[in-house]
Amino acid sequence: MNRIAVIDFETTGISPSAGDRATEVAVVILEQGRVVDRYQSLMNAGVRVPSFITQLTGITNAMVATAPSAERVMREAAEFVGDLPMVAHNASFDRRFWCAELALAGQAAPHAFACTVLLSRRLYPEAPSHRLGTLVDHFRLPRTGQAHRALADAEMAAELLARIQQDLRTRHGVAQPDHAFLMAMQRCTRAALPTFMQARAKGALSSAAA
Template identity: 45%
Template sequence: MSHADTVIVLDFETTGLSPQQGDRAIEIGAVKLENGIITDRFQQLMNPGFRVTSFIEQYTGISNEMLSQAPSCKTVMADFSDFIGNSSLVAHNASFDQRFLIAELNRLHRPFNTSFACSMLIARRVFPEAANHQLGTLVAHTNIEHDGVFHRALADAEMTAQLWLKLLQKLQQQWPALTVSFELMQQLQQQPKGALDRFIKRQLAT
């Protein structure tokens, strides 16, 4: 059983939505949490080998000129694979980031054998009263301080890490006897909405 407050929180910026359609990562940002404290960071632009659209340039603030001077995806992702090791991973809308992480690691013939949890799915269960569960909305809902930068990888990873700690804090405050492991968070994200109380009571009874 692993501690939920010792994880790596990551975020990709990409050329589009689907690695299966040829889209690539153009930036990775990640923070390492150990016992709820940020102890390390990883941030790097990466050159996908082709020009990105003007929409992506405007959406992310990452220009083709910036990418032309960046190291290749291959170089960056090899370094990032070493950075994450076998840590538990967290991302907001994790299925998106997981798809790109696996696709980029497959290109390097590096195995993917770590576990992911999704702060967005968990927030839907823990903060059902939020207007929606986009990262920016949840940052405002939980009063996380930020500098107004969204859609850059390290800034989003930092905010997601703070949100993750807010989720753990809320669960611990509401159920002080609960052991909040990473595995419990993974199970929680799969519960039907509105079933949080029932799920937690079942955990406490075992």
């Protein structure tokens, strides 16, 4: 099964190296363009939630205080993901927290991350911006809940990923836009993208004819 785990974190700041910690994580499993499973939890990392983060996300210190420990949540999230490849919107951010929080929980983080920001920049240069909410509205994708909460953002990122994979199939002739293809595509410059797409489509046709 060609499954992908789409993840989103809410955090106390932008950098785990500066002491910022996760306050919430959500993972949705996407299979053939459809969400088939979900995991979400607040987490208590023993740190204070700044007031500006509460204003942005609605996550309060009281909510975090009664949440399960960050270690427990991350172990559960890692078990939920297993060895699936991962995707996030602005993946460099989520990957940093995934690796940092798993390390604090004594877990390895071998997962490869594809990024829907990079992919959307390659495919949709005409979009008004490549923020998640803007792209969701641009393509009239469903808004599944409150923005800046982990599950809603993960589900919207999954909807965007499904749209990207659909457009790769229908507009660019990519028979199987799987995670390995997405990783290769996001490393491709925009100028080189047409050549990259043609080569992949030609390769798929050659394989089908063999």
